[in-house]
Amino acid sequence: MSNLVVLRRRDALREKVREWKQQGFSVGLVPTMGALHEGHLSLVAKALQETDRVVATLFINPKQFNSAADLAAYPRTEDDDAAMLKAAGAHCLYVPDGDQIYPPGFATNISVSGVSEGLCGAFRPGHFDGVATIVAKLFLQSEADKAFFGEKDFQQLQVVRRMAQDLDIAVQIFGCPTVREADGLAMSSRNRRLSAKERAMAAVLPETLFAASNAIEAGESIPAVLHAARDKILAGGFKSVEYLELRDAATLTPITDELVRPARLLVAGFLGAVRLIDNVQVTPN
Ligand SMILES: Nc1ncnc2c1ncn2[C@@H]1O[C@H](COP(=O)(O)OP(=O)(O)OP(=O)(O)O)[C@@H](O)[C@H]1O
Ligand SMILES: CC(C)(CO)[C@@H](O)C(=O)[O-]
Numbered sequence: 001m002s003n004l005v006v007l008r009r010r011d012a013l014r015e016k017v018r019e020w021k022q023q024g025f026s027v028g029l030v031p032t033m034g035a036l037h038e039g040h041l042s043l044v045a046k047a048l049q050e051t052d053r054v055v056a057t058l059f060i061n062p063k064q065f066n067s068a069a070d071l072a073a074y075p076r077t078e079d080d081d082a083a084m085l086k087a088a089g090a091h092c093l094y095v096p097d098g099d100q101i102y103p104p105g106f107a108t109n110i111s112v113s114g115v116s117e118g119l120c121g122a123f124r125p126g127h128f129d130g131v132a133t134i135v136a137k138l139f140l141q142s143e144a145d146k147a148f149f150g151e152k153d154f155q156q157l158q159v160v161r162r163m164a165q166d167l168d169i170a171v172q173i174f175g176c177p178t179v180r181e182a183d184g185l186a187m188s189s190r191n192r193r194l195s196a197k198e199r200a201m202a203a204v205l206p207e208t209l210f211a212a213s214n215a216i217e218a219g220e221s222i223p224a225v226l227h228a229a230r231d232k233i234l235a236g237g238f239k240s241v242e243y244l245e246l247r248d249a250a251t252l253t254p255i256t257d258e259l260v261r262p263a264r265l266l267v268a269g270f271l272g273a274v275r276l277i278d279n280v281q282v283t284p285n
């Protein structure tokens with residue numbers, strides 16, 4: 001249990017971080033959109049291992065939502081989030097007021113090419129510009145030494161890495177493993193929008209991904225494995241599969257023929273009205 005400080009103004013955040021740094025403490029940042037679960041808390045735990053003071057942020061960033069309905073339905077649970085962060089040992093929760101992120105006249109957009117193309121980038125136009133812009137602002141406002149992101153949002157992690165490197169932002173980025181429910185479903189704030197029936201069906205997504213990863217590692221034909229996996233997800237109750245692709249784990253370039261470098265198998269699909277994503281690693285022998 002920590003003494004969690006809740007801040008809403010960027011000057012207050014900067015003052016707090018500078019005070020900590022003057023005391024010789026390193027600072028870790030965990031950006032979130034709230035509705036916290038064990039996946040987020042695993043990032044806080046890693047941040048507490050790697051740094052002396054941990055700042056979690058909660059900002060539901062309108063600029064990264066390409067659907068007004070998705071933004072409206074996004075869960076908002078600040079009091080519960082603060083209680084969970086306090087229990088987890090975080091030191092600060094930064095919940096910026098809207099004008100602290102997008103003041104009147106705000107006109108800047110950060111757009112990362114390459115890694116943001118295809119996959120979620122193709123199905124959520126503008127999404128990664130919104131992510132890159134807000135994360136750059138959070139890095140600059142917090143002046144954190146290290147920042148922690150989940151591999152569940154694997155493409156986002158690569159976009160953030162590229163952006164920080166290209167803009168010379170001196171923050172060390174950590175990718176943290178996906179935390180899963182007992183049946184394998186990746187924890188996600190959006191899971192709470194699934195009906196009981198949909199929730200029971202959702203495990204077909206990770207089950208299929210892990211089986212397909214094993215089949216590719218065993219040398220089966222990549223196109224055939226991907227085709228069968230897509231069919232299995234649809235037969236399991238998903239309304240659609242937006243993409244199911246094997247990509248190079250570092251560059252996210254597509255792999256269609258032979259597995260020679262560490263890869264990632266990534267998927268997105270709709271179960272009822274809820275869009276779920278997941279990914280697993282695929283390792284060449
Ligand atoms: N299951 C998980 N395991 C590890 N990290 C996670 C997990 N779920 C989310 N994260 C990470 O937490 C951070 C904040 O994510 P976010 O607040 O969007 O939560 P979320 O559960 O991914 O919500 P949603 O995908 O529904 O927007 C991101 O770095 C994300 O990758
Ligand atoms: C990194 C992030 C907090 C930026 O809004 C968001 O995309 C998320 O929650 O993964």
Ligand code: BAL
Nearest residue numbers: 033064065127153156
């Ligand atoms: N977890 C990534 C944030 C989003 O879906 O907008």
